[in-house]
Amino acid sequence: MEKPTLADLTAFAAVAEHRSFTRAADALGQSRSSLSHTILVLEKRLGQRLLHRTTRSVAPTEAGARLLQRIGPVLRDFEQALDGFAEDQGILSGTLRINANEMAARLLLRDAVPTFLSHHPGMMLDLVVDRRLVDIVEQGFDAGVRLAEAVPQDMVAVPFGGVARFIAVASPGYLEGRTPPRTPDDLRSHRCIRHRMPSGKSYRWEFERLGQDWVVDVPGALTLDHNGLMVEAAAAGLGIAYVPELIARAMLDAGRLEIVLSDWSPPIPGLCLYYARHRHVPAGLRAFISILTGR
Structure with a gap:
């Protein structure tokens, strides 16, 4: 049996996490058709169906869930190692995707965004303004920004900007x-x-x-x-x-x-940047948080 490549396993993990070929393809920076072909080849190599596919959803099969459980920690360790190396060199690259409401986006654009892009010219920032409170993991965002009262309880919240009114x-x-x-x-x-x-x-x-x-x-x-x-x-x-x-x-x-x-109209707890507790925090997001909080 020909062994899967790291790229194959990364592609599978992305589809399994996002539960969508389209969102996973966007996160990986490749086309949906290319990603679908990669998964089909991977399943053929392993002799196992890894994903249940319907017209509306994608979910790991029992075999896919077992594989994801085993490779997940390894892929996260690998990603952390690369992030750590990039940080040591002082050169960050890649795309940071943040979902925010209008008020949050206006505040970020005043100072944090210009400072981040100036300090890290190799990074790209994709700031999506959305009135809806979306599932940032499912939609492929690294982080979200909302008022503290709207942040889901299972997320890590980083307050910034003081109180709001x-x-x-x-x-x-x-x-x-x-x-x-x-x-x-x-x-x-x-x-x-x-x-x-x-x-x-x-x-x-x-x-x-x-x-x-x-x-x-x-x-x-x-x-x-x-x-x-x-x-x-x-x-x-x-x-x-x-x-x-x-x-x-x-x-x-x-x-x-x-x-x-x-x-x-008394002040209320202000804005928080939030991200998934169980996921690896990429170097770009750590750098953005550092600028946002002045640490």
Whole structure:
């Protein structure tokens, strides 16, 4: 029997981990057809079917799971050895894939991303902005960035950037001649710019003061699904919007927006970069975390 190559086993492990030929091919930087051919040749060499394939999913067979259990630690050790060598030489290469929401991406682009690319010119950064909270392992990301409260519990979370705050904002023009809201319930008599969630449901605005929580399903003729557009709509006088302070900061500083219900909008735990606990942390991700946390 002709022995499989390291490339063959790496390809199999990638498909088994991502449960998808397409996502595994993207992660390996090769075509789906080439990857499929590699797996077929590997199965022929071993005389075993390693993967169950359907039109919707891919999963290891019993034989495939046994093989993955044996080669997994070896492949991780090999990857760690190469990463360690690259770090010792001070030269990192490859692609770092990070999934983030809009607020996180804006913050990363201010400092961490330019610093990372400047310090490590051999690295490429693929920053994907997504409103949905995706499974970063299944989708082939090295890490994700979300508010601390949204990070899955089985992930390693690295806080950065301090606390965050969601605020209600309106333009001076909108507020002129109107009584500003004093409590969240007063929003029911105002025009509000509603926020549609990725699920299609309308987001109910959440406030808190002195331990008292208040959730309001606000009225409004306009519904948007993008924080930046909500800020622009509020600045245009179309109503009150509820957005991350970071997204509205430029408009606030320019005087085009004002905060209402400020004492009902306390700080909350901020952003975290997170990654899978059981996976090898590549050198590129370790370098990015070091820059992000200033270590």
